[in-house]
Amino acid sequence: MINVIRPGSFTTIQDSGRWGYQAWGLPISGAMDPYAYAAANLLAGNQKGAAVLEMTQEGGMFHFDESAFAAIAGADMQAVIDDRKLPNWSSFIIPAGAVLRFGRALKGRRAYFAVQGGIASVPVMGSRSTYTAAGIGGLEGRALLTGDSLSIGDAAACRQPPYSMPEKWVPGYRSPWELSMVLGPQTGYFSEAEQQKFFRNGYIVSDMAGRMDYELAGPPLVVSEHESVSEASGWGAVEISEGGHPFIVTPDHGTTRGFSKIGYIIQADFYKIAQAAPGDKIEFIAVCNAEAVKRFRGQHEIFKALAMLLRPEKHSI
Amino acid sequence: MDDIREKLRNAKLLPVGEAAVLVSFDTKIDPVVHQAVRAFAACLEQHPFKGMTEYVEAFTGVTVFYDPAKICGEGLLQPDPEQAYSYQAVVRYLQKLLSGIEIAAQDEPRCVRIPVCYGGAYGPDLEAVAEYHGMTAQEVIHLHAGGAYLVYMIGFAPGFPYVGGLPACIATPRRKSPRLAIPKGSVGIAGSQTGVYPLETPGGWQLIGRTPLALFRPEDQENPSLLRAGDRLEFYEITQQEYEAMENEGSVPRP
Known part of the structure; x- marks a missing residue:
């Protein structure tokens, strides 16, 4: 069991998401930073899709009844185990009775804690991801509270030695964040001049930046053609509100919305959204669809290579 | 039938991000566009491609989501090796699908009846809606419960139906000041739309009543939403006693 001594400012159980239910109005949910999430699970020796803790801005404090093998990745929350500092993007052994403590995020905004075997909460519609708006998934559909206890799933037989991810694969987190996007069917709803304004000016992440969407502050845009009928929205869509302010759609978004979309942030850059904090600067650049796919596949190649380094015996034949 | 075919023939395929096609x-x-959406969705359900994750039906089109890492060189979709680029492969597949759709005799649409306790504490805006149209509250109820409705799509929130068919004479603008929390089950009017809130959320709809029926059912993995696109919908009036009895039963019959 993992006992929650202090939950942190907003800590939820997340996995790779609740796919296949958008047609019923359920968003994907899942880890906001797919890169750090996948890295933490790989380092902890987990299967793809295992449930982890996503901590936002300030991490929690956890007591372990049993020993465990675990890993952290994402924002640097100065993890300490029984007063020993732990390196980020690394795995480690937690002795039975130990206390794992996280502080405020120094760089980035969201940290992922993966334990071997995964967090064993009850899946809802095939996923353990917490979706707080509907109160489903995770622990009672809510963020963790002091006094909660979390079960650890059955650990895989393989034990890996503690390992740190090679530096070259650790993304740098710093503002301004350059977000690449592909243009979409509604980009033409904005005049050339408005598009130029959007791509030339930077925006600032406002305080309204959560798992549903991020509101950005900056020069408002004028939508020239405005007869958007509600249609599927998706993680990474950049919507322009009636007031002209951009919203980035994040994983707990409403599945359909009626705002005009100027474009879509590429999947390979989703991690940057998750790690951008209020007050950080964002700059958009347009890329082509093929480039977006290339970079997405590039991240998959990194994970394949990392898996090979961690478990060469499984990949040697 | 021919007009549906024409809509299908003239479909536009547009990239939305690198992992979906509209x-x-x-x-x-x-309604004809809606039929085209339904026919295409039914066809996709029968003939998904490898790497497709899901699709979402909306008023005027279907968004098909896929995993670009799974498209390359597998199964049905052989992308152009020079491009290693999944969008073209998906578009080619969907175009082939569109050209071959057999419009089967549509199944008789389901009709779902929604019990509503109108007015009072459950419908705090009923009087204001009546006043806005110069009617009595009973006339508004009669018109709302007398409408023939169509669920065009499910979205926005789990189980939330986008409903068409509100009689034009009771279309009412949203409230000037949105409420911070609208109770689950509230039945409201917003412009020419009517609908039911599946979850407690903030919102600006005019609330005319409430249903004891649960629209979102997370415990039912197969059908987590009471309603689905294409359903016919009827509202019927119940008393507060009936509302409470249905709510206490907990197991309101499914359609």
Whole structure:
């Protein structure tokens, strides 16, 4: 069991998401930073899709009844185990009775804690991801509270030695964040001049930046053609509100919305959204669809290579 | 039938991000467009491609989501090796699908009846809606419960139906000041739309009543939403006693 001594400012159980239910109005949910999430699970020796803790801005404090093998990745929350500092993007052994403590995020905004075997909460519609708006998934559909206890799933037989991810694969987190996007069917709803304004000016992440969407502050845009009928929205869509302010759609978004979309942030850059904090600067650049796919596949190649380094015996034949 | 075929033939395929394609049949909300959406969705359900994750039906089109890492060189989709680029492969597949759709005799649409306790604490805006139209509250109830409704799509929130068919004479603008929390089950009017809130959320709809029926059912993995696109919908009036009895039963019959 993992006992929650202090939950942190907003800590939820997340996995790779609740796919296949958008047609019923359920968003994907899942880890906001797919890169750090996948890295933490790989380092902890987990299967793809295992449930982890996503901590936002300030991490929690956890007591372990049993020993465990675990890993952290994402924002640097100065993890300490029984007063020993732990390196980020690394795995480690937690002795039975130990206390794992996280502080405020120094760089980035969201940290992922993966334990071997995964967090064993009850899946809802095939996923353990917490979706707080509907109160489903995770622990009672809510963020963790002091006094909660979390079960650890059955650990895989393989034990890996503690390992740190090679530096070259650790993304740098710093503002301004350059977000690449592909243009979409509604980009033409904005005049050339408005598009130029959007791509030339930077925006600032406002305080309204959560798992549903991020509101950005900056020069408002004028939508020239405005007869958007509600249609599927998706993680990474950049919507322009009636007031002209951009919203980035994040994983707990409403599945359909009626705002005009100027474009879509590429999947390979989703991690940057998750790690951008209020007050950080964002700059958009347009890329082509093929480039977006290339970079997405590039991240998959990194994970394949990392898996090979961690478990060469499984990949040697 | 021919007009549905024409919509299908003239579909536009548009990239939305690098992991989805919008198959668009029109730009206007219309029952024929809705039929085209339904026919294409039914076809996709029968013939998904490897790497497709899901699809979402909306008023005028269907968005098909896929995993670009799974498209390359597998199964049905052989992308152009020079491009290693999944969008083209998906578009080719969907175009082939569109050209071959057999419009089967549509199944008789389901009709779902929604019990509503109108007015009072459950419908705090009923009087204001009546006043806005110069009617009595009973006339508004009669018109709302007498409408023939169509669920065009499910979205926005789990189990939330986008419903068409509100009698034009009771279409009412949203409230000037939105409420911070609208109770689950509230039945409201917003412009020419009517609908039911599946979850407690903030919102600006005019609330005219409430249903004890649960629209979102997370415990039912197969059908987590009471309603689905294409359903016919009817509202019928119940008393507060009936409302409470149904709510206490907990197991309101499914359609």
